Amino acid sequence: MSHHPKLAILGFGTMGQAISAGLVEASGYPAKLIHVATRHPAACRARAEALGLRLSNEADAAVKAAEVVLLCVKPKELKSLLDGLTAAGALDHRPLVVSIAAGATLEFLTAHTPENTPLVRAMPNTPCSIRRGMTVLAAGEGVTEAQLAQTRALFEPLGRVMDLDEKHMDAVTGLSASGPAFMFVILESLAEGGVQCGLPRAVALELAAQMTLGAASMVLETGRHPAALKDEVTTPAGCTIAGLMVLEDGRIRSVVARGIERATQVAAGLG
Numbered sequence: 001m002s003h004h005p006k007l008a009i010l011g012f013g014t015m016g017q018a019i020s021a022g023l024v025e026a027s028g029y030p031a032k033l034i035h036v037a038t039r040h041p042a043a044c045r046a047r048a049e050a051l052g053l054r055l056s057n058e059a060d061a062a063v064k065a066a067e068v069v070l071l072c073v074k075p076k077e078l079k080s081l082l083d084g085l086t087a088a089g090a091l092d093h094r095p096l097v098v099s100i101a102a103g104a105t106l107e108f109l110t111a112h113t114p115e116n117t118p119l120v121r122a123m124p125n126t127p128c129s130i131r132r133g134m135t136v137l138a139a140g141e142g143v144t145e146a147q148l149a150q151t152r153a154l155f156e157p158l159g160r161v162m163d164l165d166e167k168h169m170d171a172v173t174g175l176s177a178s179g180p181a182f183m184f185v186i187l188e189s190l191a192e193g194g195v196q197c198g199l200p201r202a203v204a205l206e207l208a209a210q211m212t213l214g215a216a217s218m219v220l221e222t223g224r225h226p227a228a229l230k231d232e233v234t235t236p237a238g239c240t241i242a243g244l245m246v247l248e249d250g251r252i253r254s255v256v257a258r259g260i261e262r263a264t265q266v267a268a269g270l271g
């Protein structure tokens with residue numbers, strides 16, 4: 001990024017920390033340009049200091065000085081936070097406001113910010129902390145190409161970035177933001193299978209994780225359909241098809257797909 005905007009990050013929990021770590025540790029964003037505001041700074045001072053970030057409980061001051069404001073609070077905290085910032089005049093200079101809150105629509109954000117505030121919804125995930133994230137962006141009305149590019153530039157160092165229509169944001173949340181948790185459970189299960197068959201636990205976990213990384217990379221890098229790649233691993237009457245039969249008996253496809261569907265439904269109700 002050629003110009004690093006002055007950034008206010010409101011909320012320094014799981015995602016505020018993941019994004020800050022990705023920006024500062026992995027992509028060289030100057031820490032001195034980031035002001036993090038949270039209600040209880042003492043609880044996360046050590047992490048902020050390790051990253052070299054300015055940390056306070058002064059959201060108004062952080063926003064007044066910022067070119068870009070990143071909202072990383074829980075959806076239920078958003079209304080009072082935005083109403084407070086608006087009442088304090090902290091958004092009067094119309095910084096670009098980027099919200100990562102699940103379920104909080106552009107309509108909702110518009111209703112709780114001053115008129116003509118440029119708004120973007122972003123849905124990142126925790127792998128952003130190690131630059132393997134996936135972030136989907138949906139821009140509000142009146143957001144310029146330059147502002148969208150500024151938002152992209154913020155998330156691109158943290159992984160892949162995609163623009164989508166806002167109507168997809170809940171499904172994006174259920175799949176790509178909740179998804180790491182689902183994958184961690186699947187990884188744990190794969191490793192348990194190895195342990196059950198005699199592998200030391202650490203070995204089983206490393207094999208499971210590297211195999212998952214490899215399989216996902218094959219899909220992304222070759223552009224081939226997972227079914228075609230699966231067929232290549234599956235020798236007639238071999239061990240892989242035998243294992244696949246057991247997974248299909250357990251309805252693995254519908255269980256996983258329904259998990260995404262349920263997470264999407266809940267995400268839609270969070271805002």
Ligand SMILES: NC(=O)c1ccc[n+]([C@@H]2O[C@H](COP(=O)([O-])OP(=O)(O)OC[C@H]3O[C@@H](n4cnc5c(N)ncnc54)[C@H](OP(=O)(O)O)[C@@H]3O)[C@@H](O)[C@H]2O)c1
Pocket residue numbers: 010011012013014015016037038039040041043059071072073074075077081100101102103123124125126177178
């Ligand atoms: N977790 C994920 O994997 C994930 C993925 C994508 C998107 N998201 C979205 O990211 C947002 C944050 O989620 P999270 O998991 O990071 O939550 P979290 O760990 O609970 O962090 C929320 C942070 O917001 C702070 N906060 C609350 N009210 C505040 C206020 N008025 N002013 C300033 N800071 C305030 C909290 O600290 P204090 O109480 O000390 O203020 C805390 O640091 C949510 O909207 C969620 O939908 C999460």
